[in-house]
Ligand SMILES: [Fe+2]
């Protein structure tokens with residue numbers, strides 16, 4: 446089920462060495478405490494091209510300040526999916542950091558400057574993120590994989606010892622199970638996985654750990670579906686505000 | 700003011716190659732949201748020897764669970780100093796992970812299995828942490844520097860764009876200023892600095908960034924002292940419980 450890399454390439458040419466690896470990569474994980482969302486800043490220390498993954502409206506000023514302090518050029522603010530629990534920061538960031546373009550999957554149905562899909566690459570300097578379609582939490586969920594496969598940003602498809610819920614926004618347990626097993630668990634065991642959320646103060650996991658320890662995704666597909674269909678979770682507090690806002694890239698993006 | 704490395708060496712012999720660097724290093728940063736404390740897990744992936752820095756009582760079970768899941772042997776649970784804002788997890792961890800020894804500076808006046816001071820090394824597998832005395836927030840504050848100087852754990856001596864307060868627990872602005880400038884700002888510019896706390900969702904900074912951007916420590920010593928003496932901060936809520944408990948390694952450590 447692995448589709449060949451790259452129908453589309455954002456931001457430049459491919460063909461850097463996989464061995465270039467982490468040399469010169471700036472990486473920051475940041476936390477928004479109300480929705481427990483992680484925002485990721487990645488940049489090429491040489492070219493200063495930078496990308497933000499899953500910025501949150503409430504912390505957009507913090508993120509923009511850091512980008513300026515580090516002398517970076519924010520080229521893309523990308524969401525892993527159309528979030529239901531917080532309003533994206535992409536709209537605000539486009540105002541704070543002129544030139545920054547918002548990115549989301551075509552399948553999300555949300556507005557953005559750039560729509561991407563399975564196999565597309567988002568380039569920043571000598572690095573790039575490959576978009577892998579990992580639907581099941583929502584139709585438009587993408588996992589972003591760093592070119593050397595040392596890191597992947599899984600959004601809500603895979604959380605640390607958990608996964609995103611499948612009971613709204615086109616959620617489907619069987620689809621999510623297939624996505625994680627075919628697109629994430631096929632990455633190298635050592636690949637570090639960075640989720641969109643964690644509610645226990647943990648920040649990162651690995652493919653090896655989740656293949657061995659994830660209490661849901663180590664089960665069979667049928668058992669997984671049964672678990673997911675019986676979670677009986679409350680409706681997210683912010684969903685009626687967040688989803689309509691995120692469908693147009695944050696309420697500030699008018 | 701840099702003292703020659705290592706009067707004492709905990710856990711084994713010195714002499715690994717600085718170039719061994721990050722190969723095989725397991726590293727996890729974890730967050731405790733009530734006191735906004737960061738706990739750090741470091742381990743040698745080959746020998747499984749592990750160390751925790753600044754564990755918190757409330758999250759000790761989470762930390763112990765991860766240690767077991769990763770198949771690690773927790774040899775040391777070390778504090779950067781005698782904290783005033785939370786109860787240390789070292790006492791609980793010693794019960795959860797038999798064989799684990801608590802570590803703190805001699806100058807802290809706190810109980811622990813092992814007391815260390817400037818220049819001592821805490822070894823775990825082929826890695827070690829060098830203890831640097833960085834008093835000023837408290838008398839016993841240590842900064843732990845990884846052997847290849849790529850990472851340092853600054854406790855409350857240096858925070859991201861800030862520093863620990865100096866208005867209780869033997870606090871002294873002039874001492875803190877000297878500590879940061881002589882023991883932390885002399886590390887390589889690229890050295891990643893991991894604090895004991897952050898209240899803005901940021902997780903790491905670098906020597907270069909703090910030398911250039913820290914709003915307090917880029918000032919003169921006199922200006923720094925003036926800033927610190929006029930913060931008028933409220934008394935920490937937990938201080939009357941936390942300090943007596945931490946002086947005996949967490950209330951569970953009887
Ligand atoms: Fe979501």
Ligand SMILES: [Fe+2]
Nearest residue numbers: 782783855863
């Ligand atoms: Fe402190």
